[in-house]
Amino acid sequence: MNNIFIKLFFSLICLFILLYIISFSIFEMKNKNNVFGGVATIVFTIASIVYSNIIFYIN
Numbered sequence: 343m344n345n346i347f348i349k350l351f352f353s354l355i356c357l358f359i360l361l362y363i364i365s366f367s368i369f370e371m372k373n374k375n376n377v378f379g380g381v382a383t384i385v386f387t388i389a390s391i392v393y394s395n396i397i398f399y400i401n
Contacts, residue, residue, distance in 0.1 A: 356391050363387040
């Protein structure tokens with residue numbers, strides 16, 4: 343049911359979300375000195391984006 347355009351659109355949206363969250367995490371680490379929170383946010387975001395893409399492409 344999912345064609346290549348839907349998969350490409352989903353992947354692009356996930357990429358934009360990932361870049362937005364990473365930029366926010368870098369802001370947290372530099373300006374607020376919250377290194378643990380920034381790194382944890384980056385790791386959690388990467389894991390969730392990878393997992394959602396795997397599930398989307400399997401189905």
